[in-house]
Amino acid sequence: MVTHRNPVYGAMGLVMSFLSVAGFYLLLSAPFLAAVQVIIYAGSIMTLFIFVIMLMDLGKDKLEKKNFQWNSAVAALLGFVMLLQLLVITNIGLMPGKMDSWTPEKIKAVTHTRAIAQVLYTDYLYPFEIISFILVAALVGAIILGKKKV
């Protein structure tokens, strides 16, 4: 996805990677999140991207070759340190114990959608309300920015 010069090919690759992430969610016993991923990411967000690419008619992208840069070296080093940390944490047994009682069997028993709803409307009620305000603000902002005369 990142290496294609044509942005439309990049968008198609991004759709494929979103769908495969949805498959991972299914394997991790989160079918509701997989459905949401397919509908929101692969459906609406990618439609928006492809619409905008189509509106602009950009043609091929220029890829510039650059010489060695320090920031990419630092980024690679930081990524390596992160990987080492993950390996150390998972191997030495520093993982915290089970935080809650939502085992996959319990989630399957009450269905995943109901499990999400139970947590969302009790413990996460205020974030849920705040997120709805943010969505309304984004809606209004996008409409105002997208009007013909700003």
Add this chain to the structure above:
Amino acid sequence: MMTRRNTIVMLMCVELMMNAVNLTLVALSRSLNAMNGQMIVFFVLAIAAAEVSVGLAIIINMFRQRKTIDPDEMTSLQG
């Protein structure tokens, strides 16, 4: 090393990184028997939708005014 000159592709790359973090959150919440990670993924999804809509509106305005979406061309503030 390659660099990009396209704001839309940069935005798509941000989405890809967000998806990676979402995947780790779901995996950890599965392994810790918790629901919190999946809740965070839920909120990240909503924020991503908001971010993409506003970002693409900004890019469309940028294209209307300058006929390009190269971020390096946006130098009217002498950045």
